[in-house]
Amino acid sequence: MSARPAPLWLIAGVVPLVNVAVAFLAAGLVIALIGENPLEALQIMLRGALGSQYGLGYTLYYTTSFIFTGLAVAVAFHAGHFNIGGEGQALMGGLGAALVALSLPFLPWPILLPLCVLGAALAGAAWVLIPAYLQAYRGSHIVITTIMFNFLAATLLVYLLVGPMKMAGSMAPETARFVPGATLPLMNQMAAWFGLTLTRTPLNLSFVFAILAAIMVWVLIWRTRLGYAIRTVGANPDAAVYAGISPARITVIALLISGGLAGLMATNEILGVQGRLINEFTAGAGFVGIAVALMGRGHPFGIVLAALLFGVLYQGGAELAFDKPKITREMIIVIQGFVILFAGALEMMFADRIASLYQRFAGQPVSA
Amino acid sequence: MSEAFQIILLAVDSAIRLSVPLLFACLAGLYSERAGVVDIGLEGKMLIGAFAAGATASLVPNPWMGLLAAVLASVLFALVHGFASITQRGNQIVAGVAINVLASGLTAILGNAWFNQGGRTPQLPSGARFNEIVLPFAESARAIPVFGAIYAEVISGHSVLVYGALALVPLTWFILYRTRWGLRLRAVGENPAAVDTAGLSVTALRYSAVIMAGILCGFGGAYLAIAQSAGFITDMTAGKGFIALAALIFAKWRPVPALGACFLFGLLDAVALRIQGVSFPGIGQVPVQAIQALPYLLTVVLLAGFIGKATPPRAVGVPYLKERS
Numbered sequence: 240m241s242a243r244p245a246p247l248w249l250i251a252g253v254v255p256l257v258n259v260a261v262a263f264l265a266a267g268l269v270i271a272l273i274g275e276n277p278l279e280a281l282q283i284m285l286r287g288a289l290g291s292q293y294g295l296g297y298t299l300y301y302t303t304s305f306i307f308t309g310l311a312v313a314v315a316f317h318a319g320h321f322n323i324g325g326e327g328q329a330l331m332g333g334l335g336a337a338l339v340a341l342s343l344p345f346l347p348w349p350i351l352l353p354l355c356v357l358g359a360a361l362a363g364a365a366w367v368l369i370p371a372y373l374q375a376y377r378g379s380h381i382v383i384t385t386i387m388f389n390f391l392a393a394t395l396l397v398y399l400l401v402g403p404m405k406m407a408g409s410m411a412p413e414t415a416r417f418v419p420g421a422t423l424p425l426m427n428q429m430a431a432w433f434g435l436t437l438t439r440t441p442l443n444l445s446f447v448f449a450i451l452a453a454i455m456v457w458v459l460i461w462r463t464r465l466g467y468a469i470r471t472v473g474a475n476p477d478a479a480v481y482a483g484i485s486p487a488r489i490t491v492i493a494l495l496i497s498g499g500l501a502g503l504m505a506t507n508e509i510l511g512v513q514g515r516l517i518n519e520f521t522a523g524a525g526f527v528g529i530a531v532a533l534m535g536r537g538h539p540f541g542i543v544l545a546a547l548l549f550g551v552l553y554q555g556g557a558e559l560a561f562d563k564p565k566i567t568r569e570m571i572i573v574i575q576g577f578v579i580l581f582a583g584a585l586e587m588m589f590a591d592r593i594a595s596l597y598q599r600f601a602g603q604p605v606s607a
Numbered sequence: 608m609s610e611a612f613q614i615i616l617l618a619v620d621s622a623i624r625l626s627v628p629l630l631f632a633c634l635a636g637l638y639s640e641r642a643g644v645v646d647i648g649l650e651g652k653m654l655i656g657a658f659a660a661g662a663t664a665s666l667v668p669n670p671w672m673g674l675l676a677a678v679l680a681s682v683l684f685a686l687v688h689g690f691a692s693i694t695q696r697g698n699q700i701v702a703g704v705a706i707n708v709l710a711s712g713l714t715a716i717l718g719n720a721w722f723n724q725g726g727r728t729p730q731l732p733s734g735a736r737f738n739e740i741v742l743p744f745a746e747s748a749r750a751i752p753v754f755g756a757i758y759a760e761v762i763s764g765h766s767v768l769v770y771g772a773l774a775l776v777p778l779t780w781f782i783l784y785r786t787r788w789g790l791r792l793r794a795v796g797e798n799p800a801a802v803d804t805a806g807l808s809v810t811a812l813r814y815s816a817v818i819m820a821g822i823l824c825g826f827g828g829a830y831l832a833i834a835q836s837a838g839f840i841t842d843m844t845a846g847k848g849f850i851a852l853a854a855l856i857f858a859k860w861r862p863v864p865a866l867g868a869c870f871l872f873g874l875l876d877a878v879a880l881r882i883q884g885v886s887f888p889g890i891g892q893v894p895v896q897a898i899q900a901l902p903y904l905l906t907v908v909l910l911a912g913f914i915g916k917a918t919p920p921r922a923v924g925v926p927y928l929k930e931r932s
Contacts, residue, residue, distance in 0.1 A: 395900070564722075573709065580702070586697060
């Protein structure tokens with residue numbers, strides 16, 4: 240009797256859940272190691288993140304950024320490439336939005352605001368253009384080039400913010416404030432238009448953009464000709480050639496979309512919250528995107544859920560650091576690391592065991 | 608002695624100090640990648656090593672114990688990377704990212720919980736650090752023109768780890784090109800199937816290379832925390848692991864050019880530190896960021912194939928799956 244593949248719900252549902260559970264278990268051990276109670280910590284985090292309108296607003300505000308960066312990593316994954324440069328592309332997205340907002344302040348908001356959002360996406364895409372071209376046509380490894388471009392973006396932004404773009408008279412490395420027409424409304428302001436009262440949080444319109452982006456990525460990858468080409472190139476570039484698809488061209492296009500999505504992360508932080516360009520505003524969201532994409536297994540629905548989980552972790556982690564000074568905010572980074580390790584690098588570690596368990600109950604041989 | 612000569616000597620001296628952590632990490636990456644395991648976790652291994660060195664040396668005031676702890680911590684992380692990349696045949700790059708993220712989070716949280724200094728380890732007394740060694744006759748040699756100054760300023764007055772790092776370059780060359788293990792290591796990075804056919808264990812060879820990378824990253828971390836500084840500070844590697852990776856590509860995965868690349872990047876760092884606010888005739892001020900960006904920029908240009916071609920070991924990044932009969 241030959242083994243048949245394990246059912247999809249097992250491989251795409253149970254295995255990732257086990258992986259994430261192990262990651263959290265490992266993080267719990269770290270909390271125990273520093274002499275705190277992991278269960279109590281979990282309780283504080285959940286209450287802080289979901290227990291109030293205020294907490295929930297912050298949670299969804301963090302989620303917004305992670306949806307964008309997670310989608311960015313996922314689109315590149317589908318084409319078989321690892322875009323590790325989300326951090327730099329998001330920084331450049333902020334620069335793009337700021338350049339539009341600061342150079343065209345006279346435009347009415349219905350024109351200026353879409354241009355700012357477009358500026359963020361285009362600048363993010365532009366920042367991956369060179370690495371994408373070099374990967375596609377000269378075989379330079381995209382992982383290395385995008386790492387280098389992350390550092391280049393960071394140094395470029397510092398240069399601009401302490402030099403040419405610095406607001407006159409300010410000590411901080413930041414630009415002047417944008418005109419109100421170049422900023423996105425906060426969710427509580429939008430609720431007020433409909434007569435609703437919400438607590439003021441940084442949650443803004445870009446959350447809606449993020450959900451739309453997730454839907455559009457799903458349509459792109461599974462319902463369009465381009466998406467089919469992207470998945471073909473990702474699965475087997477040689478086969479793609481025989482199907483009349485140019486792997487080089489598709490690589491560049493997929494990575495440009497990826498960079499654009501990463502750039503859109505800036506709509507949340509720069510257009511939605513800051514209303515000016517500041518240094519290091521991405522705060523690691525580009526790297527969270529890697530964990531989010533791995534955890535969501537590249538599917539937009541999984542990515543939104545994973546981004547929400549990381550949103551809970553970020554907001555809950557802030558509350559936790561406030562309640563338990565020993566568990567600093569870096570706890571989130573530890574959890575992120577374990578998620579990348581268990582849901583990414585060790586993805587198949589438990590798959591065989593789970594498949595054989597299933598086999599024992601289902602009574603037929605399966606292979607993971 | 609002219610002033611310009613003195614400035615050059617000081618710049619070279621500080622370039623040596625700044626290039627040592629790069630050199631350790633770069634040679635670490637060299638062992639790993641020549642054996643076919645991509646290592647973008649150099650940064651994380653160095654960071655956890657630096658933390659272990661700083662923490663241990665503050666408890667046991669002996670730099671050698673600090674170094675030992677750094678090596679152990681870094682090797683532990685290397686084994687995680689090896690387990691994921693070799694045994695589980697997972698994605699080596701994702702494993703490297705996991706190592707980096709974990710190291711960055713763990714060092715901050717454990718440092719804060721154990722020492723209550725916002726993530727730092729306590730300031731180390733002189734006896735708990737690797738101190739500068741003044742070579743014999745350094746002071747009396749100053750009287751000799753040119754060579755005396757070079758000897759006193761540049762060659763003498765470094766910690767034992769600096770001399771160790773420099774000695775590691777010819778040693779690595781010898782190991783790679785003149786020993787049996789080195790030959791096998793290079794073979795396993797180019798054509799693991801052939802090594803397997805010859806009856807050697809691909810797994811064992813790759814693990815030995817990954818452990819070697821762990822040991823060297825531990826040295827690099829220890830240098831940062833207990834030789835260059837007097838304790839660990841949060842995120843003290845600050846991207847050095849990635850510059851080392853750039854240097855490795857720049858050196859085309861060869862030990863002697865690795866020394867050159869690390870020294871070049873160290874020199875750029877030293878120059879960036881010195882030119883802050885200095886106005887040059889005809890050019891004006893050069894922004895520090897322009898020089899800080901150079902290592903990354905040069906690496907991209909090299910990778911693009913415009914200055915020679917950097918060809919990585921052929922099997923790098925590919926997990927080896929033994930054929931089943």
